[in-house]
Amino acid sequence: MIISQLIFILELYLNFKIMQLNIHSEGLEDHLGVLQEKYMKLKFSIKNNLKLTALAKQNQLKNSKEEYLEKKIDAMGSLY
DSSP: OHHHHHHHHHHHHHHHHHHHHHHHHHHHHHHHHHHHHHHHHHHHHHHHHHTSOHHHHHHHHHHHHHHHHHHHHHHHHHHO
């Protein structure tokens, strides 16, 4: 009787751990997908930047800095 109860508890514990691992691996897959998407955007951006003139590069850098500052302010605001 005690052994069957211990086996039952052990099975519950193992099933719980398996569920935790599955949830963790799904999160990692989602994270990997986001990283792959960011990589492709960056790769596309670099290819386009090679074709830009010096003035266009300066304008794009200025716009990127402004966008970065806006997103930083938004992120800091959402933390509080």
